Amino acid sequence: MMTSLYSIRMRATCHGQHLAGAERIVPKAAVGDVTAALTARAMHCSNGEVDEIHCSVERIDRATVCYKSLPDLSTYQVNSWQEGRQLAICLLAKAGVQEDIAERAVPLLAKGAGPGGAVMRGAVIMESSTGKRFEEDQTRGVRVSRMDLSPECRPALKSDLTSAGLGHHRILEALVLAGKVLGAPGIVAELCWSDDPDYTIGYVADPQAGYQRISDMKLSGDSRGGRIFFVDQAKTSLAELVEYLERQVVLFNTPGVISTAQEWIPADE
Numbered sequence: 001m002m003t004s005l006y007s008i009r010m011r012a013t014c015h016g017q018h019l020a021g022a023e024r025i026v027p028k029a030a031v032g033d034v035t036a037a038l039t040a041r042a043m044h045c046s047n048g049e050v051d052e053i054h055c056s057v058e059r060i061d062r063a064t065v066c067y068k069s070l071p072d073l074s075t076y077q078v079n080s081w082q083e084g085r086q087l088a089i090c091l092l093a094k095a096g097v098q099e100d101i102a103e104r105a106v107p108l109l110a111k112g113a114g115p116g117g118a119v120m121r122g123a124v125i126m127e128s129s130t131g132k133r134f135e136e137d138q139t140r141g142v143r144v145s146r147m148d149l150s151p152e153c154r155p156a157l158k159s160d161l162t163s164a165g166l167g168h169h170r171i172l173e174a175l176v177l178a179g180k181v182l183g184a185p186g187i188v189a190e191l192c193w194s195d196d197p198d199y200t201i202g203y204v205a206d207p208q209a210g211y212q213r214i215s216d217m218k219l220s221g222d223s224r225g226g227r228i229f230f231v232d233q234a235k236t237s238l239a240e241l242v243e244y245l246e247r248q249v250v251l252f253n254t255p256g257v258i259s260t261a262q263e264w265i266p267a268d269e
């Protein structure tokens with residue numbers, strides 16, 4: 001009999017504010033260790049003292065698991081966050097997002113896409129040719145959940161990323177999340193940069209070009225960031241998209257190609 005799989009999700013808060021979150025999908029025998037590791041990670045979080053940690057453990061029906069390959073990863077080295085944002089617009093347009101929509105989306109994340117300029121807990125969903133937003137709750141947005149690497153793929157990817165100098169768990173986790181997003185019905189591209197004030201790197205991902213990191217998307221010290229998923233409304237419905245992003249279990253069993261960083265030269269230089 002095949003061993004059961006469990007989804008483990010951890011969320012930590014301080015004064016009701018999100019502090020840390022992570023999730024894994026692991027075989028039954030690893031549930032105890034992984035839950036302890038995620039809890040320890042929240043307790044050692046550098047951006048505040050934890051008030052509450054919520055860990056949920058949920059058994060997964062193996063028949064519902066969808067297996068996929070991870071996208072390739074590349075990195076563009078830019079000279080400033082202004083250049084980074086310019087590059088993000090170019091990459092989004094190349095992926096099929098209408099250019100004026102990409103030009104409006106980048107400042108939306110930069111000023112905070114939630115009500116009153118707040119950073120959203122989840123992602124914006126935006127139509128790629130009209131800019132229309134679909135989230136029912138613009139404070140929460142849409143949370144991507146229930147994805148991980150298969151137990152066989154994790155060591156291989158970790159070793160590839162570490163050899164490329166990209167060993168931090170943040171990169172692996174963002175790549176896995178983007179991998180799930182790129183398999184969503186109607187997806188055109190994703191734009192993301194971190195809301196961690198000490199982390200200025202972001203990415204544009206699309207199904208053809210993969211996960212394209214951009215070295216600078218904001219000034220250090222800026223705590224605004226987030227995610228926008230661009231979709232083609234003709235190819236999906238909000239219900240189908242949200243069901244896939246939040247509920248469909250996805251395990252990645254093949255790593256993509258990890259390329260070395262390349263400098264980006266803006267076209268007018």
Ligand code: PML
Pocket residue numbers: 170171174192193194195196199201202203213
């Ligand atoms: C990376 O360096 O590739 C990760 C970039 C985005 C990180 C987003 C986050 O903080 O979750």
